[in-house]
Amino acid sequence: MNPLMTLRIALRALLRNRMRSFLTMLGIIIGVAAVIAMVAIGEGAKAQVEASFAAMGTNLLIVMPGATNAGGASGGFGTGPTLTWDDLKAIQTELASVRAAAPVLRRSTQLVSDEQNWSTSVNGVTPDYFSLRSWAMEKGNGLTQQDVDSATKVVVLGATVASKLFGASSDPVGMNVRIGNVPFLVVGVAAKKGQSSTGQDFDDVAFIPVTTYQRKIQGGLQKYLSGQIYVQAVSDVTKAEKDVRELLRDRHHLAVNDDDDFSVRNLTEIAGAQAEGKQTLTLLLASVAAVSLLVGGIGIMNIMLVSVTERTREIGVRMALGAKPRHILSQFLVEALTLALFGGLIGVALGVGAAGRLAIQFGWPMKIRTDVTLIAVGFSAFVGVVFGLYPARKASKLDPIQALRFE
């Protein structure tokens, strides 16, 4: 009585009741398919979050000025003039953990071309900004240090703005755009970045030298840096964050108990937290699916119990002809295992199919986790053994005389 033989007997018994076998497997099929699909969706979403944060730039910190406090009403971060250009210089030069830092001053302004106009966020930046965000030029050469030094009136357009002002296929480099009635020469179109995780269009933006921004757009008080500082860490973002915070607290003469009059955002941490959130959701969904596997197992047990009762006389005959209890045990156990395992495999196929479809629908990469797949199949086999054991034991413990007499 070799295992192959037992498997053949089990397969024959299952094929005799095709419909019933299929319905019994359904619980496992749905459970496994759900696990695979859910995890794939979770992984896809996570990958998308990671990709959008990578688009922001790697190892990035954003330093924002503190809040105004006018008569008790706090204006929120970024409204108070607490960062100075000297602060920026200090961050750039004094910290070993910082690779580069760039100011970003922005205001929503209308851009006008010969034919169209478009309101967008106009950013005063330095060439460093593009390297910080690893943002290449699609067309043209972009901003140079020379432009910043002499405050030339040049502009780099985001892909969205370029197509809104000049049409999708045209090359706007060398054309003129008016910003607040001042003509600017287009020196580049930035490469497409896509969307942030919150759906914000990275490409709906225009860049001009920060010095030009101060003179032509900002006006007013220029001693303070009324925008953000993008800081790129050499490698350890947390270290850089700590260094920047200490430096600024020192420069702003804050006492030990004083709150920061600025804020530092660590984008890597935010990305991690978001990805973690998605992962928690994935885990939750996967555990719901695991419950369905368990229910599937109970279904198997139920049908196996019915099957044992139905086949009591067959069991009696087999025993009379020399089947030992372990032969009967393995026969029914293998049947349960086969049901569960086949259900698991069909479930994997269905789950992968569903995940593929959903990935296409949501436009994110399909990620099938091999370990999860193996665990799902393994778990369904485990369910088959666990829930098959009781009916199989019941069958093997039948008294041959009683079993032969069973009607």
Added chain:
Amino acid sequence: MAAARQAPAAAPDALIKLEAIRKTYVMGDTEVHALAGVTLEIAHGEFVAIMGSSGSGKSTLMNIVGCLDRPTSGRYWLAGDEISRMSVNELAEIRNSQIGFVFQNFNLLARTTALENVELPLVYAGVSAKERHRRAAQALEKVGLGTRTDHTPSQLSGGQQQRVAIARALVSAPKLILADEPTGALDSKTSVEVMALLQELWKAGITVVLVTHEPDVAEFAARVIVVRDGLVKEDRRQTPKPAIPAAPVPAAVDEAAAPPAPPKPETPEAGGAA
């Protein structure tokens, strides 16, 4: 009735030896003595009919002789091995190798071909597939069903089904064939055919023990043991009446039109032979 008990002298080559076999069932507060001390010997090559009315204990006796059940007390030797002390697994091995069962309701596996049904004992004996096929086909040939190996029980008449069952009992070359009311579900004509087959096996040297409540059937045996109230009441030898079927057995094979036996017996559902 001590006078009626003519227990044969203890033959040295006894196939079955029962000594003070008792079987007691507890039903609620009362004890039921299905067998109240049976001592019995059956030699190699005998053809014995065990008779008795329902409740006499003959079924219990057959279950113990067939190693399906163990006695409450007493000792039982089959071919020299003491059965009464064997484990469940050892009993299964004895049933597999030493005993061939023939049941009243055939007990063939449904939706399983005659050949596969006959192969079943060899499956549990661990015989290779090729050898199983060969021996099963041979056994079916012997009972005159060599041309029906791939028929399922529902495609066979009652008599043919019982002959498949006899082939299944024969296939592991047992020392003992135990037939429990083998003609109980058959009409008189097919009954005679089945009895002729059993007589043939007996003449070929196999020990046949037949359990029946019909005196007509017991006539075909060479020794009749009557059981009543859990005891052997009568043990006599007789000249067996030859079973002569209306048509010779091999010819009966071609009676494709033969209607199935009137009381259509149930066969156990599902499950495959091999």
